[in-house]
Amino acid sequence: MSETPVIQTRGLTRYYGRKAVVQDLNLEVPRGSVFAFLGRNGSGKTTTIRMLMGLLAPTRGGGSLLGCDIRALTPAVRARIGYLTEEHQLYGWMKVKEIGEFQSAFYPRWRAKIFNGVIGHFGLRPEARVKELSRGQRAGLALALTLAPDPELLILDDPALGLDPVARRSLVESMIYLTRRSDRTIFFSSHDLGDVERVADQIAVLDYSVLRVSCSLETFRGSVQEVLLRFAGVPPTLPPVPGLLQAFRTKHELRVTCVHYTPETEQALRKLEPLSLELSPLGLEDAFISYLGERGEKSFILADTEVAS
Amino acid sequence: MKQLLKKEWREQFKVALIGLVIFTIVLITAVRTGLSPLRTLFQGYGNTIAAAGLQPLVSSSLLVQSAFFCALFGGLLGWLQIQAERHPDLRAFLLHRPMERTTILWSKLLAGLGLYAVGAGLPMAGLVIYVIIPGHVPAPFEWAMVLPLVNIFLLGLLFLVAGMLTGARQARWYGSRIFGLGPAVLTACLMFSVHENWHALVSLALVGALLMVTLWSSFQTGGTYSNQCRSGKVALSLTCVATAYILSGLVIAVLDSLLSTNPPYRYSNYQITKDGQVYQVTQGGGVPAEITDLNGRLLLDKSTGKPVKLADFNRRYPVVFSTGVNFKHSDPNAEYYGLNRNISYFIPWRMSDKVLWYWTRDGRLVGFDGITRLQVGSLGPDGPVVAGAALQRRFDPPETYYYNYFETFNPPRVLASGNTLYLVDVDHQTATPFFTATNQDGIGGFSVNNNALVSEEVLVVTREAIHLIDTKGRTLLSVPYEPAVPAYSQISVYELAGTNYAVEFLPDYQLNIKLGGKLPDQIAWVDKNGGLTRREKLPLLPEYNSDDFVNNCCLLIVSPAPRLGGELVSAHHDHEKYHFDKWDGLSFIPAIFSVLVGWVWGRRYHFTGREQAAWAGFNFVFGIPGLLAFFCVQEWPARETCPHCRKQRLVDREQCEHCGGEFAPPVRNGTEIFESAGAVETTPA
Numbered sequence: 006m007s008e009t010p011v012i013q014t015r016g017l018t019r020y021y022g023r024k025a026v027v028q029d030l031n032l033e034v035p036r037g038s039v040f041a042f043l044g045r046n047g048s049g050k051t052t053t054i055r056m057l058m059g060l061l062a063p064t065r066g067g068g069s070l071l072g073c074d075i076r077a078l079t080p081a082v083r084a085r086i087g088y089l090t091e092e093h094q095l096y097g098w099m100k101v102k103e104i105g106e107f108q109s110a111f112y113p114r115w116r117a118k119i120f121n122g123v124i125g126h127f128g129l130r131p132e133a134r135v136k137e138l139s140r141g142q143r144a145g146l147a148l149a150l151t152l153a154p155d156p157e158l159l160i161l162d163d164p165a166l167g168l169d170p171v172a173r174r175s176l177v178e179s180m181i182y183l184t185r186r187s188d189r190t191i192f193f194s195s196h197d198l199g200d201v202e203r204v205a206d207q208i209a210v211l212d213y214s215v216l217r218v219s220c221s222l223e224t225f226r227g228s229v230q231e232v233l234l235r236f237a238g239v240p241p242t243l244p245p246v247p248g249l250l251q252a253f254r255t256k257h258e259l260r261v262t263c264v265h266y267t268p269e270t271e272q273a274l275r276k277l278e279p280l281s282l283e284l285s286p287l288g289l290e291d292a293f294i295s296y297l298g299e300r301g302e303k304s305f306i307l308a309d310t311e312v313a314s
Numbered sequence: 315m316k317q318l319l320k321k322e323w324r325e326q327f328k329v330a331l332i333g334l335v336i337f338t339i340v341l342i343t344a345v346r347t348g349l350s351p352l353r354t355l356f357q358g359y360g361n362t363i364a365a366a367g368l369q370p371l372v373s374s375s376l377l378v379q380s381a382f383f384c385a386l387f388g389g390l391l392g393w394l395q396i397q398a399e400r401h402p403d404l405r406a407f408l409l410h411r412p413m414e415r416t417t418i419l420w421s422k423l424l425a426g427l428g429l430y431a432v433g434a435g436l437p438m439a440g441l442v443i444y445v446i447i448p449g450h451v452p453a454p455f456e457w458a459m460v461l462p463l464v465n466i467f468l469l470g471l472l473f474l475v476a477g478m479l480t481g482a483r484q485a486r487w488y489g490s491r492i493f494g495l496g497p498a499v500l501t502a503c504l505m506f507s508v509h510e511n512w513h514a515l516v517s518l519a520l521v522g523a524l525l526m527v528t529l530w531s532s533f534q535t536g537g538t539y540s541n542q543c544r545s546g547k548v549a550l551s552l553t554c555v556a557t558a559y560i561l562s563g564l565v566i567a568v569l570d571s572l573l574s575t576n577p578p579y580r581y582s583n584y585q586i587t588k589d590g591q592v593y594q595v596t597q598g599g600g601v602p603a604e605i606t607d608l609n610g611r612l613l614l615d616k617s618t619g620k621p622v623k624l625a626d627f628n629r630r631y632p633v634v635f636s637t638g639v640n641f642k643h644s645d646p647n648a649e650y651y652g653l654n655r656n657i658s659y660f661i662p663w664r665m666s667d668k669v670l671w672y673w674t675r676d677g678r679l680v681g682f683d684g685i686t687r688l689q690v691g692s693l694g695p696d697g698p699v700v701a702g703a704a705l706q707r708r709f710d711p712p713e714t715y716y717y718n719y720f721e722t723f724n725p726p727r728v729l730a731s732g733n734t735l736y737l738v739d740v741d742h743q744t745a746t747p748f749f750t751a752t753n754q755d756g757i758g759g760f761s762v763n764n765n766a767l768v769s770e771e772v773l774v775v776t777r778e779a780i781h782l783i784d785t786k787g788r789t790l791l792s793v794p795y796e797p798a799v800p801a802y803s804q805i806s807v808y809e810l811a812g813t814n815y816a817v818e819f820l821p822d823y824q825l826n827i828k829l830g831g832k833l834p835d836q837i838a839w840v841d842k843n844g845g846l847t848r849r850e851k852l853p854l855l856p857e858y859n860s861d862d863f864v865n866n867c868c869l870l871i872v873s874p875a876p877r878l879g880g881e882l883v884s885a886h887h888d889h890e891k892y893h894f895d896k897w898d899g900l901s902f903i904p905a906i907f908s909v910l911v912g913w914v915w916g917r918r919y920h921f922t923g924r925e926q927a928a929w930a931g932f933n934f935v936f937g938i939p940g941l942l943a944f945f946c947v948q949e950w951p952a953r954e955t956c957p958h959c960r961k962q963r964l965v966d967r968e969q970c971e972h973c974g975g976e977f978a979p980p981v982r983n984g985t986e987i988f989e990s991a992g993a994v995e996t997t998p999a
Contacts, residue, residue: 016977020965023952028980060406062541064951064966065977076541084412090403098324110317111411215980220989228987248984264985296985 009072011036011158011190012057016066019052026052028214029066034192034207039180041201041222042194044211045297050194051091053211054162058088071158084112087156091163093147097136101129101146105153112154123149126175141172148179159183161193165200173200180204198290212297222289229292230266234259234279246273250295262287262295315413315421322425325398326391333387333433340383341441344376352452352684356668361722365662368670369453371445372659377462378506384434384470385502389495391430392477395422400481419533426474434470438463448689452682454660454674458511465505465514472498472518475525479553482529484537490946494528496557497521528553539947540966547947551932554946558939562871573864582855584835586818587630590810592837592852597624608853635773635782636806637713637759639799663712664727664740665720671740673729677708681740691743695731698743707731713761728772728785730757735774737785748787751776758799773807780817782807791815793840800825801833813842831857866897873908873937874901901937908933908941919950920964920971 012034019027027049034040044050055061057070059078068075073082095104101124109115124131127145129138138146144164151159161180165173177200183189195201201208201222208225210218218225229250234240240259243252248264259279263270266284274282287295348367355363370376399405409415442460445451479494501521505514531546539550578599585595585605593613597603603624605613613622660672660680668684669691678699681691692699695707710730729736733751738744749772751757760774770785775795782791791807797819804820817840821833831854839848869877878898912933916926933940951966958975969976 016968018965018977020952025965029977055402055406058406058410060402060409060536062535062538065968080412080414083410086410088406088410090406092401092403094401094403094407096321096325096404099321107317107321108411111413217983217985218987220987224989225987250985264987 009036010034012040012068012070012192014053014057014066014068017053017056017063017068018065019049019056019061020064025064026214027056027063027211030211030216032068032209032216032219034190036190037188038207039191039205040193041205041208042192042211043196043198043201043208043218043293044194045213046196048211049214050211051162054160054194057160058086084114084154085157087151087154087159089147089151089159089161089164091166093140093143095135095143095147095150097134099135100131101133101135101138102131104135104146104150105131108150109153114155116153116155119155120149120153123152123179126179127172141168141175144168144172144176148176152179152183157189159189159191159193161191163194163196165195165197173197176200177203198293202289210293210296218296226287226289226292228264229287229296230263231285231287231291231295232261232263232266232274233281233283233285234261234274234277235281235283236277236279240279241277244273244276246270251298264296315417318418318421319425319428322395322422323429326394326425326429327432329391329394330429330432333383333391333430334436337380337383337387337434337437338440340379341370341376341437344373344379345370345441345444348373348376349451355722356684362719363665365453365660365670365672365718365720369445369451369455369459369660370441371455371459371463377466380438380463381466381469381502381505384466385473385498387433388430388470388473389477389480389498391433392426392474392479393481394477395426396478396481415534416530419530422478423475426478427471430470430474435467438467449687452670452684452687454672454680454682456659459659461511465511465518468515468518468522469498469502469505472501472522472525475522475529479525479529479532482532482537483550484539485946490554493554493557493943493946494525496560497524497553499560500556524549524552538949540949550947551943554943555932555936555940558936558942558946559872559876561942562939566869566871570865573867575864577859579858581858584818584837584852584855585627586632586808586810586816586837587627588632588811589630590808590814590816590839592850593627594855595624595627596856603627632811633809634806635761635771636804637761637773637775639758639775639803639805641756641758641777641799661712662718662720663729664725665722666725666740669740670720673709673712677705677710677731679709679729679738679740691740693738693740693743693745695729695734695736695745695747697745709736710757713759726762728760728762730760733757733776735760735772748785749774749781749783753778759805773805775805780805780807782815791840791842792844793817793838793846797836802836810839814847815840815842866900869897870901870904871938872901873905873935873940874898875905875935875937877901905934905937908937912941912944915944919948920967 010033012032014030014032017027017030017032018025026047030053042050042053052061056063057068057075059075062076070078071082071085073079099107105117105120105124109117109120124146127142127149129142129146135143135146148164151161165176168176180191180193181204183191191204205222207221208218209216220228236257236259238257240254240257243249243259243261246261246263247267247270250262250264252262253260259277261274271282348370351360351363352368354360367373367375399408408418442463446455473495476495476498480491483491483494485491485493498521501517504517508514508517527545527549531542531549534546535541539547542550578601580596580599580601582594582596585593587593592608594606594608595603596606605622605624605627607613613627614620615622615626658675660674662670663673663679664671665684669681670684671679671681671691674680677694679691679693680689681693682688683690689701692701694705695709696705699705708731710732712726712729727737727739729738729745733756734747735749735757736745737748739746755776755778758775758777760772762772771790772783772785774781774783777798778795780791780793780795781789783789795805800822802819803822806818806820808816808818810816817838819836819838821835826833834854835852837850837852838846840846878901881898909930912929913926916929921929929944933944936943951964953962954965955961956963956970956973956975957978958970959973961970961972963970963972
């Protein structure tokens with residue numbers, strides 16, 4: 006990996022009216038990494054990507070892509086970046102073949118082989134009109150158009166959004182194929198944690214417009230842990246626990262999820278005098294849901310209803 | 315770029331085709347409507363025909379319809395070109411390619427030009443081809459007549475750019491997106507009021523340049539104002555202020571109509587009857603006319619004792635000859651009329667045996683057969699003229715130049731050329747001189763009697779005298795032209811009972827306005843030998859007084875700069891000294907108000923000194939419309955409390971404007987996981 010980050014932001018901030026949708030984002034994406042950009046709906050992922058692509062002006066702060074200021078991306082730099090938008094919007098009246106020809110005219114390094122390979126992989130007929138394609142096929146076409154210029158940096162905004170499992174598998178396979186080139190960087194946002202787990206080596210998480218996580222996948226997984234506390238009677242009230250994400254209460258159990266499980270955390274939990282205390286590992290999806298869920302103690306959704314009835 | 319051009323063509327070609335069909339129908343309908351009265355007339359219905367419709371290229375109704383179409387089509391096409399990529403992702407697909415945004419914009423503009431040429435240019439070209447092929451249009455043609463149509467074509471291009479700007483511009487208020495259209499609308503209004511073609515071209519070029527800079531700059535920044543270059547900001551501000559002025563004009567018109575307390579419009583004039591008596595006739599305002607003598611007594615019907623009605627009074631009118639006097643008409647090189655009306659090129663003169671005779675601006679009569687629509691004759695003062703041959707002498711414009719109709723009754727027969735009057739026989743294509751002014755005198759105006767079937771007399775006015783002559787050149791009456799031009803430039807001769815005459819001298823309208831309406835109408839009564847029997851200056855007629863107070867109050871919305879500028883230009887044009895009045899002074903109040911509001915608002919948003927000064931100047935010059943533009947173009951970022959000094963600070967600055975402190979990083983909640991070197995450092999909770 007090279008020392009210079011491919012994507013770098015410094016205090017990147019964007020307001021819509023009085024609402025900050027991205028706050029003070031400082032991010033570095035190393036060359037050659039597959040970087041997953043995660044967060045709940047409306048957390049600011051797409052806004053961040055649009056700012057990175059120079060399509061939306063930041064309210065303050067800035068950044069660079071391949072060493073070029075995001076406010077003034079040159080055509081030469083743009084030629085090195087493949088950008089796949091969230092909804093795979095393309096010109097509906099064009100045929101698959103036509104849109105390939107259209108796009109190829111702008112890129113000197115256009116690889117027809119890649120284009121044909123990807124559309125073949127998604128089962129697209131060159132004579133089909135874009136508006137007649139299914140969502141998955143359109144995503145495949147958009148991916149083919151993004152990959153064929155052989156870009157150095159790929160920015161994919163939720164590429165699997167709305168795709169069926171087969172189309173999503175094809176997309177992930179394409180991404181895995183791309184990672185074979187060591188100097189290629191992939192920066193993608195996604196809600197599908199299974200895909201993230203398969204391809205990403207670095208993740209960043211936006212939580213309500215603020216960056217809370219930027220680390221390797223392993224570090225994230227290792228940092229979020231679940232502790233099961235068993236009690237003889239009703240579990241006592243939780244004291245302040247450092248790094249607490251969520252706590253679920255049942256009749257005799259307290260299930261606590263927290264970040265950075267340290268001796269201090271364990272000490273705080275042991276003060277509750279549980280019968281037993283078990284640490285259990287979490288899958289990425291569970292870790293992520295815990296991380297981005299509401300903070301604090303919870304009961305199960307219908308528990309209150311049952312009590313009331 | 316070729317691919318982008320192709321894409322734009324494919325996307326909007328249907329729109330261009332629909333435009334082509336609609337505009338072709340509009341033009342065909344307008345041409346047929348203009349020519350249809352001719353057919354009706356030859357079938358024996360009616361007795362007049364408007365000449366304006368006979369040559370479609372200068373038909374004002376066709377030009378207005380074309381202008382409306384081109385403006386709508388151009389604006390819609392431009393807007394659609396941008397709207398095609400209204401979805402942010404599709405816009406990203408267009409913009410994210412190894413190409414400058416300027417090139418992308420040029421592609422859109424060039425494609426738009428081509429599509430517009432298909433939708434609007436082809437029908438126009440078809441119309442011109444139709445007109446220049448002999449046998450289609452029974453009216454003179456010269457290439458200069460195509461210029462108004464060319465201007466309208468260019469006007470549509472202006473709307474194309476304005477439409478693109480409307481689509482491309484982000485706006486704080488949704489309605490203010492249309493502010494890009496204002497300069498194009500103003501230019502459209504201007505084009506139909508200027509008299510010289512180059513005036514229209516200059517305004518098109520200037521406004522075109524303004525809109526191009528605005529569009530280019532807005533397209534570069536995705537439609538936002540704050541990131542634009544200085545020239546883009548200036549252009550956008552000027553664009554918006556033009557629209558703000560249109561809106562202000564509408565507000566003024568509405569306020570004026572709602573608040574005005576103007577009395578009904580009534581006007582008065584003097585009328586001489588066959589017995590030589592002078593009466594004042596007051597009419598209008600939806601009430602019956604009032605006829606009084608010079609002492610103010612109502613004229614009563616002797617049989618009924620009731621006031622005489624206007625219809626009955628009209629029967630007392632004598633035979634009258636009237637003419638305006640203007641010696642410039644004798645100058646063959648004079649520019650007579652503006653270019654936007656057919657009378658710039660030709661004037662309908664006489665219809666004879668289904669042949670339409672026009673006076674053309676090169677000073678000849680040209681005849682067109684109303685049935686075959688082919689040219690059948692060309693006549694100058696020296697007789698028939700071969701097509702294309704230069705004239706030794708030219709006919710001056712006919713005395714009926716203001717009357718744009720052919721009539722089957724009372725066909726004119728007299729034309730002037732320099733200091734000579736000719737009796738023109740179009741059937742035999744001869745021109746016979748029957749009066750020549752002597753002693754270097756010229757002909758300022760002449761008039762054939764308004765009922766030529768009963769009279770062969772002609773009123774002719776030279777610098778020295780007013781003559782009534784017959785077409786054989788015999789003088790029936792000759793009186794000195796006193797009072798003379800330029801003060802009195804409207805002459806009427808009334809044939810009274812007993813072969814007496816009354817000569818009425820009316821003051822020059824423009825000159826009289828300048829003199830405050832002080833010049834009285836004068837009447838001289840003369841006997842059949844030309845001897846003056848009486849001369850009288852008539853009392854000044856009452857003037858209609860409108861409620862200027864409400865109008866002036868409404869006009870205060872307009873800032874002093876355009877107001878004073880307009881008055882200075884008007885004064886210069888009329889060779890008058892400009893007088894600064896109290897309303898001019900009061901017009902500074904809204905300008906100062908605008909400056910103050912802009913200044914306070916600028917302070918709130920921490921404008922730099924230079925920005926404050928620039929906006930203050932802008933608001934002072936353009937007043938309340940300027941203030942409206944100021945609010946529309948600027949983006950107003952949110953404000954937050956500074957954690958250091960607790961004052962309100964703008965969110966788009968890196969440091970607090972008050973204390974210089976930076977924004978605090980987001981508050982830490984203890985769940986952060988950072989590993990990479992550049993990750994965020996948040997404040998501990």
